[in-house]
Amino acid sequence: QAVGKGEFEHYMLKEIHEQPVAVANALEGRLGSDQVLIEAFGPQARQLLGRTRQIHLVACGTSYHAGMVARYWIEALAGVPCQVEIASEYRYRDVVAPPGTLLLTLSQSGETADTLAALRHARKRQEENYVGTLAICNVPGSSLVRESDLSLMTHAGPEIGVASTKAFTTQLTSLMLVALALRQLHGGDRDLTARLVHRLRYLPTLLGDTLQLDGEIAALAKGFADYRHTLFLGRGAQMPIALEGALKLKEISYIHAEAYPAGELKHGPLALIDGSMPVVALAPMDELIDKLKSNLQEVRARGGQLLVFADPESGLEQEEGMTVVKVPGCCRFLAPIVYTLPLQLLAYHVAVVRGTDVDQPRNLAKSVTVE
Ligand code: G6P
Numbered sequence: 001q002a003v004g005k006g007e008f009e010h011y012m013l014k015e016i017h018e019q020p021v022a023v024a025n026a027l028e029g030r031l032g033s034d035q036v037l038i039e040a041f042g043p044q045a046r047q048l049l050g051r052t053r054q055i056h057l058v059a060c061g062t063s064y065h066a067g068m069v070a071r072y073w074i075e076a077l078a079g080v081p082c083q084v085e086i087a088s089e090y091r092y093r094d095v096v097a098p099p100g101t102l103l104l105t106l107s108q109s110g111e112t113a114d115t116l117a118a119l120r121h122a123r124k125r126q127e128e129n130y131v132g133t134l135a136i137c138n139v140p141g142s143s144l145v146r147e148s149d150l151s152l153m154t155h156a157g158p159e160i161g162v163a164s165t166k167a168f169t170t171q172l173t174s175l176m177l178v179a180l181a182l183r184q185l186h187g188g189d190r191d192l193t194a195r196l197v198h199r200l201r202y203l204p205t206l207l208g209d210t211l212q213l214d215g216e217i218a219a220l221a222k223g224f225a226d227y228r229h230t231l232f233l234g235r236g237a238q239m240p241i242a243l244e245g246a247l248k249l250k251e252i253s254y255i256h257a258e259a260y261p262a263g264e265l266k267h268g269p270l271a272l273i274d275g276s277m278p279v280v281a282l283a284p285m286d287e288l289i290d291k292l293k294s295n296l297q298e299v300r301a302r303g304g305q306l307l308v309f310a311d312p313e314s315g316l317e318q319e320e321g322m323t324v325v326k327v328p329g330c331c332r333f334l335a336p337i338v339y340t341l342p343l344q345l346l347a348y349h350v351a352v353v354r355g356t357d358v359d360q361p362r363n364l365a366k367s368v369t370v371e
Contacts, residue, residue: 003160012359013358015159017211020207026154027177027200027201031200034190034198041152044132052080052131056095056097056122058086059084060086062108065168065243065247074179077180078182079186079188099128099129100129102131105144107137108164110145111139115144117371119133134152134178135150137152138159176196180197196331206328210341220346221349222353228255229257230257231258231278232260232343233280233281234281236288237332238282239259239261240336245257245344246259248348249347262281273299274304279299280307282339296308296316309339309342309343310325
């Protein structure tokens with residue numbers, strides 16, 4: 001590989017630690033003093049986003065999880081309806097796109113066969129109803145970028161590890177910029193926009209602070225490596241982060257992992273809980289924290305082993321059956337980006353303990369260019 005691993009044992013670990021710089025690069029030149037610089041997205045951006053009435057967000061794998069987070073942001077911050085779909089489903093569906101639909105594709109590589117096919121499928125069907133296509137992508141000149149009306153590059157730099165890390169957090173950062181741009185164009189209150197712009201500037205530092213958890217998580221991973229199944233729980237915009245944490249763990253450690261919205265626990269997964277079932281939960285400070293705590297009690301009452309990544313103000317403390325890792329405090333909108341990092345580190349260290357090929361997991365490819 002032309003890109004070296006430097007001081008790191010694996011590309012994945014290097015890429016995890018590159019995230020503060022990668023996210024700073026994704027923000028570079030795109031923030032004004034109290035708003036997002038929409039012109040920096042390209043000459044037609046203002047017109048295209050201004051005419052957008054709803055969004056169809058289409059992607060695969062980790063990129064799909066970024067899209068799921070973006071739905072919460074776009075609806076909450078801009079009031080624009082948003083649906084998110086796996087590309088291999090979207091392309092074979094008789095999609096109904098109401099007038100004013102923006103097709104937003106997300107892809108690290110820009111060459112994923114299903115995502116490209118979904119873009120082409122949408123353009124062929126009901127072309128008149130799409131206001132246009134926007135690609136959020138890491139590879140300039142890729143097919144997806146060439147075939148879209150507008151593209152926003154994530155500037156993550158080359159990602160070698162098959163399990164995506166910095167490509168994901170830079171996609172999220174770019175999606176937050178899109179959500180704020182839509183808010184500006186759709187008349188959202190300016191104070192919150194200005195506060196979020198300010199917090200975005202501070203995000204690289206916050207991610208750097210969060211990476212200080214590396215040693216603590218490496219120590220916890222030793223106790224984790226013998227489990228055969230894991231359940232990840234989150235609520236709201238943390239639910240897709242739970243999905244992404246489960247995906248990272250299964251991709252590189254081969255431990256079976258699934259994720260659920262914590263409120264759905266009673267509707268099935270609670271039946272799986274016993275002393276041999278670790279449950280990883282995400283507990284930032286938001287309006288759902290008390291509801292999440294009662295979900296955690298349901299797990300504890302059945303002997304489940306909890307590992308909770310929690311805000312220092314959450315009131316969650318280490319107890320019998322519950323390990324708590326304190327994640328640096330952050331605003332609820334940026335918490336999905338921050339809470340991704342400890343889950344990446346957990347998957348990485350568990351895989352290292354299990355001795356798997358972290359950068360090249362079995363049966364997987366970095367870019368899936370065939371159907
Ligand atoms: C493969 C990779 C994943 C990636 C997915 C989508 O499955 O192993 O890490 O998330 O493709 O790739 P894309 O390049 O479209 O983001």
